[in-house]
Amino acid sequence: MRFLPTDEQSDFTRTLRGLLAAAAVPAVVRSWSAGAYGPGRALWTRLADTGLFALAAPQEYEGLGALPVELALGFVELGRAAVPGPLAETVGAVVLLSELGDGALAKRFLPALLSGEALATVVLADGGPYAVDASATDHTFTVSATGELRLAAPGPVSELASLDPARHLSRPAPGGELLATGPRVTAAAAVALHWARLMTAAQSLGVGEALLARTVEYAKQRTQFGVPIGSFQAVKHRLADTLLALEFARPLVWAAALSLAPWEIAAAKVSAGEAGYRAALSALQLHGAVGYTEELDLSLWLRKARPLRDAWGSPSTCRAEVLTPALNRRTG
Amino acid sequence: MDLTHTPEVTAFRAKARAWLRANVPDAPLPSLETAEGFAAHREWEARLAADRWSVVSWPEEYGGRGADIVKWLVFEEEYFAAGAPGRVSQNGINLLAPTLFDHASPEQRARVLPPMASGEVIWAQAWSEPESGSDLASLTSRAERTDGGWLLSGQKTWSSRAAFADRAFGIFRTDPEAAKPHQGLTYLMFGLRAPGVTVRPIGRLDGKPAFAELFLDRVFVPDEDVIGEPGQGWRIAMSTTGNERGLTLRSPGRFLAAADRLTRLWRERADPADTALRDRVADAVIGARAYELFTWTNASRFAAGQTIGAESSLNKVFWSEYDIALHESALDLLGADGELADGPWAEPWIFSLAGPVYAGTNEIQRDIIAERLLGLPKGRR
Ligand SMILES: Cc1cc2nc3c(=O)[nH]c(=O)nc-3n(C[C@H](O)[C@H](O)[C@H](O)COP(=O)(O)OP(=O)(O)OC[C@H]3O[C@@H](n4cnc5c(N)ncnc54)[C@H](O)[C@@H]3O)c2cc1C
DSSP: OBOSOOHHHHHHHHHHHHHHHTTTHHHHHHHHHTTOOHHHHHHHHHHHHTTTGGGGSOGGGTSSOOOHHHHHHHHHHHHHHTOOSSHHHHHHHHHHHHHTOOHHHHHHHHHHHHHTSSOEEEEETTSOSOEESGGGOSEEEEEOTTOEEEEOOOSOOOEEEOSSTTSEEEOOOSOOEEEEESHHHHHHHHHHHHHHHHHHHHHHHHHHHHHHHHHHHHHHHOEETTEEGGGSHHHHHHHHHHHHHHHHHHHHHHHHHHHOOHHHHHHHHHHHHHHHHHHHHHHHHHHGGGGGOSSSTHHHHHHHHHHHHHTTSOHHHHHHHHTOTTTOOOOO | OBOOOOHHHHHHHHHHHHHHHHHSOSSOOOOTTSHHHHHHHHHHHHHHHHTTOSSTTSOGGGTOOOOOHHHHHHHHHHHHHTTOOOOTTHHIIIIIHHHHHHHSOHHHHHHHHHHHHTTSSOEEEEOOBTTBSSSGGGOOOEEEEETTEEEEEEEEEEEETTTTOSEEEEEEESOTTOSSTTSSEEEEEEETTSTTEEEEEEOOTTSOOOEEEEEEEEEEEEGGGEESSTTBHHHHHHHHHHHHHSTTTSOHHHHHHHHHHHHHHHHHHOOTTOHHHHHHHHHHHHHHHHHHHHHHHHHHHHHTTOOOSTHHHHHHHHHHHHHHHHHHHHHHHHGGGGGOTTSTTHHHHHHHHTTTTSSSOHHHHHHHIIIIISOOOOOOO
């Protein structure tokens, strides 16, 4: 029993953090939001070069072996940096394709997805109605309630604005190439959904961490009544509660990545999603009016927190899953 | 990262489980906050001690099993899952004993620890005073030098279980001239039935005499009952508060067991349409798991040679607020029956309500989190 990241795991997150710190992500987010995907795709390739997406696939498909813990740790960093794009969706697509047990299909798509050459998004029957960033990706996969896996027909998509301008929402066009069908698709989609949900939880945690760190810095510098606002107890206590929520969500994310048990993933999603969103509300409040502007980079995280909380399983959906008897049995 | 236990830990768990299954009383003991219950709990402590289950983490020479933190956590999980009685000796075991291990002489350890482990001597904590709660360093009870020891005078209050306990440990002012309030304090132990001590039980919210105030009139304490150096009482006492808020006061086993009971109650009683209540029950399950995992993270840090400092304040705020929410959900599930004072959730609910007040109020804990973990500037206090 050693419930802490190993040295290798910490090294990997450090590498990612360094890469993202040097990448001027806020500018990337702003162009991604405006529909200029070039800088985002360039960043994507560099992320793929670290092996990030390969952590979602087994070695037989040129992955690094399915390593959910490492992947989740990496997704915390993506959230912390506010990286845009179909991140959890890519993981969902990769897991879906690797779980199908169809070598030809896997070989057709996976190598380019893992290397970052191609981008994909995915819509699963139980994972919400919208495709995220279909306009930015090369493939949109859909799985219907009856277990049909399709590649959406190419062509322009009409977009619906998200509360987070860095997420481009659309409804996948009906039809498209039928790639596979039957119970194995449904089973693979269930696994894919849980991975996507877990990665969304990890991303929420990172978003919350970034919001807290920025707000703590601001509270130390902004003075009112002649003292830093961070010396006021009401401000301190709100920030203490933000830390508390994040620190108790973190081990849930780790444990869920270790076990991949659906109830643990649901628990991690509820906690991290709520902690990230609460961190956003505190960040907004403690920044005062400047926090309510889109110019301040803070807005990039502020607008992400709520959609992430609700994507891939709302808090209510996940809470119900925690109490599903077949799913939540513990050791004894 | 890895949450699987070694075969040795698994074997330890099995042994603890078997013993508890054979020994935990079938019917719950009367409340330990009553004279009758206190006596029954003392017997339970003796039974635990006879088979060396009362202080598993202590060295064997003092009646323990030398269990590391992982085994201790596993034991606690089994203890609560078995529905075993609350520990009447907990203040001594959780608050005084760690201080003795760190600061006492070998003679003191040999004299004090074994009867603490067996429940023969039950300890109360005498820190708070009527005018010194959150601002504990402002305390005014004195210890004056006398031949071969000290004379205690003053008043202590809110001393848990002091109504029925045998001895107490506390901090007293030995140098009223010291430059700062937390200097010139001395940490010592005294008998609750010694000449000069008057114990007045105080009824807590439900009327049970769960704590007491102590009036001290020139109570003699021999030098051998001073812990550490005279004048160093604050530093020594603070090394205990970390324990109190941190890992040892509330083991996750307690909340895992409570969340299980709540889930069972929900399955028996819940209106399926009440999704708001369902969500709160789910939150109780999630919270117990989060607390368990947070504790395992800290245990791993300990095992890796790191120390836990102000992080223990995160623990304290979390479990105390969690505990109330869990018990409120149980009362809501019970509906009209929640009002019954003898119901299974009533006393635990009453107990939970004090969590944000004792062991350092949650306001003070949040200050510590903000200042020491987030580095925010100190405000006026
Ligand atoms: C069930 C129970 C058992 C206890 N057992 C023991 C025991 O065994 N031994 C013992 O010595 N003591 C014990 N206590 C006492 C406990 O430690 C004190 O109650 C606690 O330290 C708070 O002190 P107080 O009650 O004097 O409240 P006060 O310090 O007067 O505080 C009152 C309120 O004001 C707030 N407040 C005070 N200062 C600040 C500040 N700077 N910033 C913000 N808010 C502030 C507090 O947080 C609190 O909400 C027990 C208490 C309870 C309820």
